[in-house]
Amino acid sequence: MVIPEQILEAKEARARRQKEMIATYHLPLISISINIPGREKSSHDARVIFEAALHEIKQQKFHIMTEINLNTPSGFEAIFCVHANAHELKNAMISIEETHLLGRFMDLDVMDEQGMILSRAAQLSAKRTCYLCDRPAIVCAREQTHSLAALLRHIHEKVEHFEHNRKTRL
Template identity: 35%
Template sequence: MRLLPEHATQRAVSIPELLASRDERQARQHAWLTRHHAPLVSFTVVAPGPIKDSALTRRIFNHGVTALLALAEKSAWIVREQTALVSASGPEGLLSIEAPAHDLKLATIELEHSHPLGRLWDIDVLTPEGEILSRRHFALPARRCLLCEQSAADCARGKTHALSDLLTQMEALLHDADSRNINQ
């Protein structure tokens, strides 16, 4: 389920392409839920800027896939099906996992908090009925910005930080994870 970083398109995507890609992801999610009747993990990489499929995002994605599979194994959860693909919105993983959706979401939130790259992952858990379990279901605050203590959504909306600074921070986090041999 790994993606080859050297095959990244490095292509800038437009807003209409990004919106269409998100609609396609929702359709894929629905099809998986219909097929498996089990909780679904939909995993993407936080990728600021117009280039969503890069060597950087694919390497971050691969760490996330490894961490998710290790989490399932450690928890003795069965992964019914898994796939990795790349869309206009970047790398995407889908994992149908036999586990209580609530427990799965709590475990993925912990993974996002404990892993050096967790802040760069967007791990959605959908119930078999299609409800997306979010941080607010667990009374947790919004995700923080990569560079400051403000809400990530607020900083993104206000374009508070330079794209180059965000990408530099992403590279630094990846380098840290690689140097500690996390999920290798």
């Protein structure tokens, strides 16, 4: 289990890596992290969600120039530099977040060639809702509306459902 300071340091290191990759490649990038509450950021459920995100991004028709995958104190993360239009990338990432069974737990950020983050609002996409209710996620997180156990149980149930569906397709 990690402490909040380690998570913050890992997020700051991710931001530095993003800036370095944009400066090196002069291309938009996709930054993947996993929305898992609590201090355990590298659980089995987090790994399954992360691998599903990687798979979905690689199924897109974008030309990936380079990729970095890490397991940090803030959890699993990846950065892709992509030869594509940043707005098209963001729309594709929003589609994955909104349509994939585990998409709600994926944080698929897009930065343009200048390092500006493309927001969901800029793409006229709705803010994310809570895992357990229809309120904005930011409100429930700030007010701690739901217990950590309830949130993790919900995530685990979705991951189990995803794994079951994946096994039955094989």
